[in-house]
Amino acid sequence: MHVTTSDTAQKRLGTLDDAITAIRSSILEGEFAPHQRLVEVDLCEQFGVSRAVVRNAxxxxxxxxxxxHLPNRGARVRAISLDEAIEIVEARAALEALCARKAAERMTPEAREYLTELRAAIVDALESGDLAEYSMLHQRLDHYIRDLSAHHTSTQxxxxxxxxxxxxxxRLSFRPxxxxxxxPEHLEIxxxxxxEDADAVEEATISHLKGVITAMRES
Structure with missing residues:
Protein backbone atom coordinates (compact mmCIF):
# COMPACT_ATOMS: atom_id res chain seq x y z
CA MET A 1 0.00 0.00 0.00
CA HIS A 2 1.27 3.46 -0.86
CA VAL A 3 2.00 5.57 2.23
CA THR A 4 1.58 9.29 1.76
CA THR A 5 3.67 11.95 3.42
CA SER A 6 0.72 12.92 5.61
CA ASP A 7 0.25 9.27 6.69
CA THR A 8 3.89 9.05 7.73
CA ALA A 9 3.74 12.38 9.57
CA GLN A 10 0.64 11.27 11.43
CA LYS A 11 2.35 8.03 12.48
CA ARG A 12 5.36 9.94 13.77
CA LEU A 13 3.12 12.36 15.63
CA GLY A 14 1.34 9.49 17.39
CA THR A 15 4.66 7.98 18.42
CA LEU A 16 5.84 11.34 19.75
CA ASP A 17 2.60 11.87 21.67
CA ASP A 18 2.96 8.43 23.23
CA ALA A 19 6.53 9.19 24.31
CA ILE A 20 5.55 12.56 25.77
CA THR A 21 2.69 10.98 27.71
CA ALA A 22 4.83 8.11 28.99
CA ILE A 23 7.75 10.27 30.15
CA ARG A 24 5.40 12.86 31.66
CA SER A 25 3.58 10.16 33.62
CA SER A 26 6.87 8.71 34.86
CA ILE A 27 7.85 12.15 36.18
CA LEU A 28 4.49 12.95 37.79
CA GLU A 29 4.14 9.51 39.38
CA GLY A 30 7.63 9.66 40.87
CA GLU A 31 9.28 6.95 38.78
CA PHE A 32 11.75 9.63 37.67
CA ALA A 33 12.86 11.63 40.70
CA PRO A 34 13.68 15.37 40.81
CA HIS A 35 17.16 16.07 39.40
CA GLN A 36 17.34 12.56 37.91
CA ARG A 37 19.18 12.54 34.59
CA LEU A 38 17.10 11.58 31.57
CA VAL A 39 19.49 9.71 29.30
CA GLU A 40 18.19 9.55 25.74
CA VAL A 41 19.54 6.06 25.02
CA ASP A 42 17.93 4.67 28.18
CA LEU A 43 14.59 6.31 27.37
CA CYS A 44 14.69 4.92 23.83
CA GLU A 45 15.09 1.43 25.22
CA GLN A 46 12.49 1.87 27.95
CA PHE A 47 9.75 3.28 25.73
CA GLY A 48 10.63 1.64 22.42
CA VAL A 49 11.00 4.81 20.37
CA SER A 50 13.76 6.43 18.35
CA ARG A 51 16.29 8.88 19.72
CA ALA A 52 14.77 11.67 17.63
CA VAL A 53 11.37 11.03 19.22
CA VAL A 54 12.86 11.06 22.72
CA ARG A 55 14.72 14.29 22.00
CA ASN A 56 11.55 16.00 20.77
CA ALA A 57 9.57 14.64 23.73
CA HIS A 69 18.58 20.97 30.11
CA LEU A 70 22.01 21.56 31.63
CA PRO A 71 25.03 22.59 29.52
CA ASN A 72 27.19 19.56 28.67
CA ARG A 73 25.10 17.34 30.97
CA GLY A 74 21.87 16.77 29.08
CA ALA A 75 18.33 16.67 30.41
CA ARG A 76 17.10 16.00 33.92
CA VAL A 77 13.83 16.13 35.84
CA ARG A 78 13.22 19.68 37.00
CA ALA A 79 12.70 20.06 40.74
CA ILE A 80 9.81 22.31 41.79
CA SER A 81 10.44 24.02 45.13
CA LEU A 82 7.67 24.52 47.67
CA ASP A 83 7.73 28.28 47.08
CA GLU A 84 7.31 27.78 43.34
CA ALA A 85 4.56 25.21 43.90
CA ILE A 86 2.68 27.75 46.02
CA GLU A 87 3.06 30.38 43.31
CA ILE A 88 1.64 27.88 40.83
CA VAL A 89 -1.45 27.33 42.99
CA GLU A 90 -1.87 31.10 43.40
CA ALA A 91 -1.84 31.48 39.61
CA ARG A 92 -4.19 28.53 39.23
CA ALA A 93 -6.69 30.08 41.64
CA ALA A 94 -7.46 32.97 39.31
CA LEU A 95 -7.82 30.74 36.25
CA GLU A 96 -9.73 27.95 38.00
CA ALA A 97 -12.16 30.54 39.38
CA LEU A 98 -12.68 31.95 35.89
CA CYS A 99 -13.37 28.48 34.48
CA ALA A 100 -15.76 27.69 37.34
CA ARG A 101 -17.70 30.91 36.69
CA LYS A 102 -17.91 30.16 32.98
CA ALA A 103 -19.01 26.59 33.73
CA ALA A 104 -21.85 27.82 35.95
CA GLU A 105 -23.02 30.03 33.10
CA ARG A 106 -22.98 27.08 30.67
CA MET A 107 -24.82 24.46 32.74
CA THR A 108 -26.93 21.96 30.80
CA PRO A 109 -29.22 19.09 31.84
CA GLU A 110 -26.43 16.68 30.89
CA ALA A 111 -23.92 18.59 33.02
CA ARG A 112 -26.35 18.63 35.93
CA GLU A 113 -26.80 14.85 35.70
CA TYR A 114 -23.04 14.23 35.49
CA LEU A 115 -22.22 16.51 38.43
CA THR A 116 -24.98 14.99 40.56
CA GLU A 117 -23.54 11.52 39.97
CA LEU A 118 -20.00 12.77 40.59
CA ARG A 119 -21.10 14.38 43.85
CA ALA A 120 -22.58 11.10 45.06
CA ALA A 121 -19.38 9.25 44.13
CA ILE A 122 -17.25 11.76 46.05
CA VAL A 123 -19.46 11.39 49.12
CA ASP A 124 -19.14 7.58 48.90
CA ALA A 125 -15.34 7.80 48.60
CA LEU A 126 -15.10 10.15 51.57
CA GLU A 127 -17.37 8.03 53.74
CA SER A 128 -15.45 4.84 52.91
CA GLY A 129 -12.07 6.51 53.38
CA ASP A 130 -10.95 5.56 49.86
CA LEU A 131 -8.38 8.32 49.33
CA ALA A 132 -7.19 7.02 45.95
CA GLU A 133 -10.76 7.04 44.62
CA TYR A 134 -11.42 10.48 46.08
CA SER A 135 -8.22 11.84 44.52
CA MET A 136 -9.24 10.49 41.12
CA LEU A 137 -12.75 11.92 41.46
CA HIS A 138 -11.70 15.43 42.38
CA GLN A 139 -9.27 15.44 39.45
CA ARG A 140 -12.19 14.40 37.26
CA LEU A 141 -14.18 17.32 38.68
CA ASP A 142 -11.38 19.76 37.87
CA HIS A 143 -11.17 18.57 34.27
CA TYR A 144 -14.93 18.55 33.81
CA ILE A 145 -15.27 22.14 35.00
CA ARG A 146 -12.60 23.23 32.53
CA ASP A 147 -14.27 21.34 29.70
CA LEU A 148 -17.67 22.77 30.57
CA SER A 149 -16.27 26.29 30.74
CA ALA A 150 -15.07 26.06 27.12
CA HIS A 151 -12.40 28.62 28.04
CA HIS A 152 -9.61 27.06 26.01
CA THR A 153 -6.84 29.52 26.83
CA SER A 154 -7.28 29.07 30.57
CA THR A 155 -7.51 25.31 30.17
CA GLN A 156 -4.23 25.10 28.27
CA ARG A 171 1.70 14.18 48.48
CA LEU A 172 -0.74 16.65 50.00
CA SER A 173 -3.83 14.71 48.90
CA PHE A 174 -2.78 11.65 50.93
CA ARG A 175 -1.88 13.54 54.10
CA PRO A 176 -3.95 12.33 57.08
CA PRO A 184 -16.61 19.48 51.74
CA GLU A 185 -14.94 22.20 49.67
CA HIS A 186 -15.32 20.15 46.49
CA LEU A 187 -18.95 19.43 47.37
CA GLU A 188 -19.53 23.16 47.87
CA ILE A 189 -18.14 23.82 44.39
CA GLU A 196 -25.89 27.90 38.52
CA ASP A 197 -24.51 30.49 40.94
CA ALA A 198 -21.45 31.94 39.21
CA ASP A 199 -20.48 34.17 42.14
CA ALA A 200 -20.73 31.34 44.66
CA VAL A 201 -18.72 28.86 42.60
CA GLU A 202 -16.01 31.44 41.95
CA GLU A 203 -15.77 32.18 45.68
CA ALA A 204 -15.80 28.48 46.60
CA THR A 205 -13.03 27.71 44.10
CA ILE A 206 -10.78 30.49 45.36
CA SER A 207 -11.45 29.49 48.97
CA HIS A 208 -10.55 25.87 48.22
CA LEU A 209 -7.25 26.76 46.58
CA LYS A 210 -6.37 29.14 49.41
CA GLY A 211 -6.85 26.14 51.68
CA VAL A 212 -4.49 24.14 49.47
CA ILE A 213 -1.85 26.85 49.85
CA THR A 214 -2.28 26.91 53.63
CA ALA A 215 -1.91 23.13 53.78
CA MET A 216 1.20 23.24 51.60
CA ARG A 217 2.80 25.81 53.90
CA GLU A 218 2.05 23.59 56.88
CA SER A 219 3.87 20.65 55.31
Missing part, protein backbone atom coordinates in the same frame (compact mmCIF):
# COMPACT_ATOMS: atom_id res chain seq x y z
CA UNK A 58 12.11 16.10 26.15
CA UNK A 59 11.91 19.46 24.38
CA UNK A 60 8.13 19.43 24.79
CA UNK A 61 8.39 18.53 28.48
CA UNK A 62 10.97 21.29 28.91
CA UNK A 63 8.41 23.77 27.58
CA UNK A 64 5.95 22.40 30.17
CA UNK A 65 8.45 23.04 32.97
CA UNK A 66 8.92 19.37 33.87
CA UNK A 67 12.39 18.91 32.37
CA UNK A 68 15.47 21.13 32.27
CA UNK A 157 -2.40 27.22 30.85
CA UNK A 158 -3.93 25.29 33.75
CA UNK A 159 -2.89 21.93 32.34
CA UNK A 160 0.72 23.07 32.23
CA UNK A 161 0.61 24.66 35.69
CA UNK A 162 -1.05 21.64 37.25
CA UNK A 163 1.53 19.30 35.76
CA UNK A 164 4.35 21.35 37.29
CA UNK A 165 2.82 21.31 40.76
CA UNK A 166 1.44 17.77 40.62
CA UNK A 167 4.12 16.16 42.78
CA UNK A 168 3.49 18.51 45.72
CA UNK A 169 -0.29 18.18 45.45
CA UNK A 170 -0.13 14.40 45.15
CA UNK A 177 -7.01 14.52 57.56
CA UNK A 178 -6.62 16.39 54.29
CA UNK A 179 -9.61 14.76 52.57
CA UNK A 180 -11.84 15.68 55.52
CA UNK A 181 -11.04 19.34 54.83
CA UNK A 182 -10.98 19.37 51.04
CA UNK A 183 -13.95 17.04 50.50
CA UNK A 190 -20.45 21.21 42.88
CA UNK A 191 -23.47 22.57 44.77
CA UNK A 192 -22.76 26.09 43.49
CA UNK A 193 -22.53 24.76 39.94
CA UNK A 194 -25.81 22.88 40.32
CA UNK A 195 -27.38 26.12 41.56
Missing amino acids: LLKLTSEGLVE ILERLQAQGARHQF GRAARSG IDALLA
